Amino acid sequence: xxxxRKRKTPPPKTVTVNGKTYTPDEWYNVPDxxxxxxxxxxxxxxxxxxxxxxxxxxxxxxxPEYLPHNDFDPVVSTYENFDSLGFPADHPGRxxxxxxxxxxxxxxxxxxxxxxxxxxxxxxxxxxLISADVYRxxxxxxxxxxxxxxxxxxxxxxxxxxxxxDIAAAVYADLARMPTHNVKVEDPHPPFHAERxxxxxxxxxxxxxxxxxxxxxxxxxxxxxxxxxxxxxxAAKQDPNYVDEPLRMRWVEAYFPFTxxxxxLEVYYAGDWxxxxxxxxxxxxxxxxxxxxxxxxxxxxxxxDRIAMLLFKIPDIRLFWSQDxxxxxxxxxxxDNLDTLKPFVPFSKHPPCYRDVSFWLRSxxxxxxxTASPTTHDVHNNDVMEIIRDVAGDIVEDAKLxxxxxxxKTGRRSMCYxxxxxxxxxxxxxxxxxxxxxxxxxxxxxxxxxEIR
Ligand code: FA5
Ligand code: MG
Numbered sequence: 001x002x003x004x005r006k007r008k009t010p011p012p013k014t015v016t017v018n019g020k021t022y023t024p025d026e027w028y029n030v031p032d033x034x035x036x037x038x039x040x041x042x043x044x045x046x047x048x049x050x051x052x053x054x055x056x057x058x059x060x061x062x063x064p065e066y067l068p069h070n071d072f073d074p075v076v077s078t079y080e081n082f083d084s085l086g087f088p089a090d091h092p093g094r095x096x097x098x099x100x101x102x103x104x105x106x107x108x109x110x111x112x113x114x115x116x117x118x119x120x121x122x123x124x125x126x127x128x129l130i131s132a133d134v135y136r137x138x139x140x141x142x143x144x145x146x147x148x149x150x151x152x153x154x155x156x157x158x159x160x161x162x163x164x165x166d167i168a169a170a171v172y173a174d175l176a177r178m179p180t181h182n183v184k185v186e187d188p189h190p191p192f193h194a195e196r197x198x199x200x201x202x203x204x205x206x207x208x209x210x211x212x213x214x215x216x217x218x219x220x221x222x223x224x225x226x227x228x229x230x231x232x233x234x235a236a237k238q239d240p241n242y243v244d245e246p247l248r249m250r251w252v253e254a255y256f257p258f259t260x261x262x263x264x265l266e267v268y269y270a271g272d273w274x275x276x277x278x279x280x281x282x283x284x285x286x287x288x289x290x291x292x293x294x295x296x297x298x299x300x301x302x303x304x305d306r307i308a309m310l311l312f313k314i315p316d317i318r319l320f321w322s323q324d325x326x327x328x329x330x331x332x333x334x335x336d337n338l339d340t341l342k343p344f345v346p347f348s349k350h351p352p353c354y355r356d357v358s359f360w361l362r363s364x365x366x367x368x369x370x371t372a373s374p375t376t377h378d379v380h381n382n383d384v385m386e387i388i389r390d391v392a393g394d395i396v397e398d399a400k401l402x403x404x405x406x407x408x409k410t411g412r413r414s415m416c417y418x419x420x421x422x423x424x425x426x427x428x429x430x431x432x433x434x435x436x437x438x439x440x441x442x443x444x445x446x447x448x449x450x451e452i453r
Pocket of ligand 2: 264275278
């Protein structure tokens with residue numbers, strides 16, 4: 001992947017995450033607030049909505065088939081996060097602008113799939129669940145945060161252990177024991193691209209892939225049905241006049257380097273289709289590399305924050321990180337009795353406070369000194385987002401690029417960002433907002449070398 005931009009300050013000599021110490025290099029790009037989040041483990045915190053969501057899914061995918069793993073270190077090697085899963089060398093997810101690196105070979109995991117290979121290798125069970133905090137550089141808004149949570153799951157069958165080596169028969173027998181549901185699935189069998197998402201005919205028959213796919217789809221649909229029936233029961237408890245909308249879900253084709261074919265499951269929510277999970281038939285190379293070549297099966301990865309937001313009607317992803325008792329106390333006791341789950345009741349919403357910042361990108365004369373067409377240095381959106389979050393923390397609700405233009409004469413490029421400062425916990429004073437905004441501006445200037453307009 002592309003080398004990082006030269007750092008202005010040397011990286012820290014060492015960083016400690018989850019009790020282990022690592023040595024950063026030029027690639028180090030983890031802001032302090034993100035590093036601090038590695039200690040929180042809210043997905044394991046009793047009565048926290050993310051943890052409650054995990055518990056609900058774990059109760060749906062139960063032992064002995066599915067064994068939960070909840071204690072993997074957030075720091076992984078690039079081999080685990082990418083190579084072991086078949087990501088090509090030039091995959092965009094590897095870029096310094098997309099992920100948080102400790103050093104060239106080590107990063108904060110970007111997905112729970114980073115542990116697939118290790119669990120396939122070490123586990124004797126037919127399936128697993130892995131829940132963890134995951135880290136990605138991304139935008140700032142009410143549904144994006146640099147740290148979120150995923151649950152990964154897989155179910156496999158061992159050709160050397162099923163009766164007569166007949167995988168399809170074994171899978172259909174398991175499917176016949178599984179409950180059904182009566183939600184009509186729109187687009188239950190979307191066609192998939194034969195080249196991008198081929199059946200793995202070198203490793204198993206089309207009939208075997210079909211059986212595994214049927215098991216995958218029913219299992220994941222049942223999971224979504226469970227979540228939505230709990231969400232409805234909770235909403236009805238809060239509001240006796242609550243009229244529920246029927247659950248709608250659909251399968252769409254997707255692409256992942258470690259499954260083929262692959263799909264995403266979407267649900268209709270608040271007027272739009274929302275992607276809740278990615279899934280597919282596991283690539284045989286991954287199982288073989290993990291030392292279990294006779295196993296085959298399926299895997300999925302679901303975003304826990306997104307599910308928790310719709311389960312509890314939580315309007316802003318930052319709330320998960322809040323230590324405010326007005327938030328946390330609303331979920332007391334739910335971990336011990338999932339049936340007491342109630343929707344979140346927002347405490348007073350504080351007014352938004354918008355501030356704009358516009359800047360010119362530094363122009364760089366191209367080699368050869370052709371000043372007629374200067375190129376400008378590049379500013380990555382994720383860098384701007386991170387600087388804003390770094391200075392203003394969870395007080396920023398949202399930040400957007402609202403204008404961008406190139407000066408017709410000078411060729412210089414200008415960008416304008418609009419930042420909404422709104423605390424979840426209190427009303428900000430004007431002076432406080434202005435002070436924060438000034439500090440954001442100073443940091444943009446210093447870290448990106450831009451000229452404020
Ligand atoms: C993955 O991360 C794959 N590892 C999933 C997978 C696992 C596929 C196993 C096949 C087999 P993706 O980037 O689409 O894929 O993320 C999976 C889910 O995580 C999404 O469907 C969504 O629910 C959640 N998610 C992704 N990005 C974010 C984000 N920025 N904020 C909140 N949730 C997110
Ligand atoms: Mg996706």
